[in-house]
Amino acid sequence: MQQQYASPSPFFDSENQKHPLPKDLKKTDLPTRWFNRENNLPSTQVHALEISMDGRIWAATPTGLVCYNGVTFETFGPKDGLSSHGIRSLAIDHKNNLWVGTDFGLDILELNSHEPILRKSRFKGTIDSITIMSDNLAILGTPTGVFSVKKTGKFKSLNVCTKPHAQITRTFRDEEHALWIAGPDTGAAYFQQGKWHSIPANIQNAIGAPSCFAQGPEDGILIGGNSGIVLYFKDDRQAIVIQSFAPVSSLLYADNLIWSGEGDSLRRISIHGSTMTYIDQLIPKTNIRDLRVDEFRNVWVATDEDGIARISGLRHIYKSQEQIDIGGILSISPSARGSILCGSRGVLFQKNQKALRGIKVWDAVMDANGRIWAATENGLHSFTNSMDEQPYLTHESALAGPGRCVVNFKGYLYVGTLRGLGRIDGAGTQEVLDNSGASLGYVYSLHIGPHNDLWIATLGNGLWRLKGDIVEKISAGHLTPTSNVYALAHSKSFEMYIAHDDMIEQIEPIHSHQNFLIKTPEPVAAWSLHCPGNGRLYAGTSNGLVVYDTNAGSMLHRLADGSGKDQWEFTTSRSIQAHGKYIACGLSSGLKFIDIDKLESVKSPPAPLLSKIKWQNTQVKLKKNFFTVKTGKWRVEIDLQFRWYLDESDCQMQYQLVGFDDNWSSFEALNTITYTSLPEGRYRLLCRVLSPIGGLSEIAQLAEFDVAA
Incomplete structure (x- = not known):
């Protein structure tokens, strides 16, 4: 130059x-996830980060070079041929070679194979910074100047501004x-066009x-x-x-x-x-050392003493409503004067006015006179402003219990409590009983259905419907007389969906066959439901928002956050409301708005890849990624990598060894796949991964091998 x-x-x-x-x-x-020693990161001091072209995350630490492949962390050091365990700087070139600056020199790793191939450089000394200028040329920043280095190992010092x-x-x-x-x-x-330019x-x-x-x-x-x-x-x-x-x-x-x-x-x-x-x-x-952004729009943060933070790309899908000081959101109720938010420590209404401070408010509704009625842990309250809070005093047993839900229906105010269902009008109060004169018990949710009937969901006493003055018990689908019914929703085409016990099902119409049925591993299938139509059903669960395809009867997406900081636990049957292009979600952690279009646009995850294959107690022949072993008492362990950094900790894999397994395995956490002492034959190991938010990946062949006599 x-x-x-x-x-x-x-x-x-x-x-x-x-x-x-x-x-x-x-x-x-x-939404942020932290990686530290609990994830096998060898040091919580991370000097630099780099993302290779194959999607793996690389970290420079004082105790080795670290690689994260979406499943495990692996550390490289002098035992693997590196110049030093003290790694200071990283850079990736367009041929997927990783340039590694250490305390004692430069190493180059070729990454286009299952195991990195080390190419040492003749440059010796501490390297604080590496910049790739071309596939064959890098610039090194060091305590003793700036150097140009070729991949062949040749290097020379450069004069910078006469220094x-x-x-x-x-x-x-x-x-x-x-x-x-x-x-x-x-x-x-x-330096540009043969000139050094000073700022x-x-x-x-x-x-x-x-x-x-x-x-x-x-x-x-x-x-x-x-x-x-x-x-x-x-x-x-x-x-x-x-x-x-x-x-x-x-x-x-x-x-x-x-x-x-x-x-x-x-x-x-x-x-x-x-x-x-x-x-x-x-x-x-925490002191920040380096920042990188990946293809999923995650921002990776290297810190000086806390490891690596990953700020999720899912931040583009939802936003949090801040400055709501009423605790977890239990209900989102529309009204003529804006939404009413009920929380574990009060209620928020009309331009952020607060009422019932410190009281757990399960639900609220505004009547025709602008008065708000709130079902609280302390019974029924009413108010028009924060200075006008009044408990509703009654001797009616059902209304005297802790409230759970409230709704205006045909000129009456219906209130569900732990003791039954109460009704209020200008003439007074009364309890709504079943046809035998018995209480409905724990009324958890109320829903005005598509035919202007009142649906009554109870815990332990099944599902009921108020039609005129008749209260009838619903026995359609998989409902039992003692079912726990949590939530109801209906579509514009009058399809009714219910979440009860560990399942969600459609009843169309009442006493007819069920078209949609989801049985979940969780004891509560959903706390809340919302049905916008177009073949979609949104379910608020204890572990995030789930989007179902009602035509196929399958799950499309689950939006949750495994960081442990930002819990996605839905609260009650009233905790989902449509809000323009967003879905408003009441969570134990507060109020969030999900952009449904962006959630639906999340692509399927990539196919998994082979990370490592380890044979024990046998001689192995390898030719063009094809293995041959003898019959006998041996063991093979196969590890995969899954470069999907949105919800990988919640992903599950399914595999099948063609030639041995008749069927796919059940889904399980991403882990080592092990087989032992297989009989003579040819085998192919297939694998696919299920991401809660992205769905099922394509099938990948991880390994192929022969077992010969």
Whole structure:
């Protein structure tokens, strides 16, 4: 590289471009899963991340190179031929070779086979940064300068801005193939068209010592420093600067936002015109080392002491309603003045007014006079505003019990309680009894059906229907006299669906055959149901929102979150409501809105792949991925990899050894597949994986082998 120097000076006013930091930055809780020692990560200090072209996640740690394939973590170190267990930097080239910078040199792993093939470089020394310029050329940032290295092992030192041995902490290649470097002596500079270009001094002063780069919007380059971030343009466009909360250690541009690891937090910044603005804080109290985004739009976060965080790409499917201080949401009730939210610590209504603070409110409804009636753990209450709360005093046994549901129906107010079903009108109160004069018992849910009848769901006393003044028991389908009935829903074409016990079924019409039946492994099939038509049924369960295809009688998607932080447990039969293009979901963790179109657009997962095959107590011949062994007492263990990073912890596999198994196995957790001492014959191991949110993968052949006498 011939040394020439230029210093472009885009219009920039450091004083006008800096904006004051917000005093109270909003904390946003996105679905996040953490990986640490419990997942066999050898160290919770992670220096860098990289994603290979085959989808595997690689992590640089002080105790080895770590690979995550969607099923297991595997660690590589000196025992596998690496120069050192201290891994500092990573980069992947277009031929799927992983360049590994260590404390003592450069290693190159060829990844296009089941086992990585190591190619050592002659370069020795600590490597803090690697940037791939082409399939055969990489740039290394080291404490003693910047070097170009070819895959053949040849390397040479490069002079940077007349500083041949300056410390280089970060290197980067932008979309125009310009090489960027950062160091304490060089500042930020880039090499393009045979020239080194230094960043103007006023910009360097505004952001402090540069530490990291990322590709930004509109061909701009994001540069993070000790005191700020700049969106820098190599032409004459004005640079945009924002003061940071703390020194910036990593940057990423995703979702049209800047993700900034700074100090002990991950924050996001929006860009509007010539202004950058902090909008929220995502991960507090941990130092961020590196950021990556994968094909599923997950953001992977390397931290200094907490391992790896993965912020799920499912964040695009749903959003949380924040600042609802009434606990878990038990009911979402539409009214003429907006939705009424009932929670475990009160009720929210009419422009965020709160009432019944500290009381568990199961359901509420507004009458024609604008008065709200609430079924609570403490009985029935009514109010028009937070200053007008009144308990409904009655000697009627059914209405005196803890409330569960309430509905306006044909001029009456019906209230379901643990003691029965009560009815209120202008003349007073009375209990609704069955035809024998007995109480209906624990009334859990009420539903106005497609033919303007009132359906009564009980726990332990089956399903009832109020038709005129007659209360009749429903015995259709798989219902029993003692069924626990949790939820009901109907479609625009008058199909009625019920969730009872461990099943969901359709009754069309009453006393006729059932067309749709789902039996679940959970004791409660669903707490809530919603039927928009078009062959879809949404079920709120103890483990997420499930989308069923009512025509095929099968599950399409299950939206849940296995992070342990953001529970997707639905609460009652009133906890799902349509809300424009969203479905509003009342959960034990709060209120969420799911974009159904985006949920339905989730693609099927990829087919699983072979990770490892291990033979024990036998001699093995291998030719073109075909194994041959002798009959005898031996064992084979086969591990798969599944590069699907949305809900892999909840996925299950099914396999069949063709030539031995007559049928597919039952579904089970992703694990090692083992066979022992098979008889003479030819075998093929087939496998497929079921993802709750994505459905069933294609069938993959993991291995093929002969057992010879």
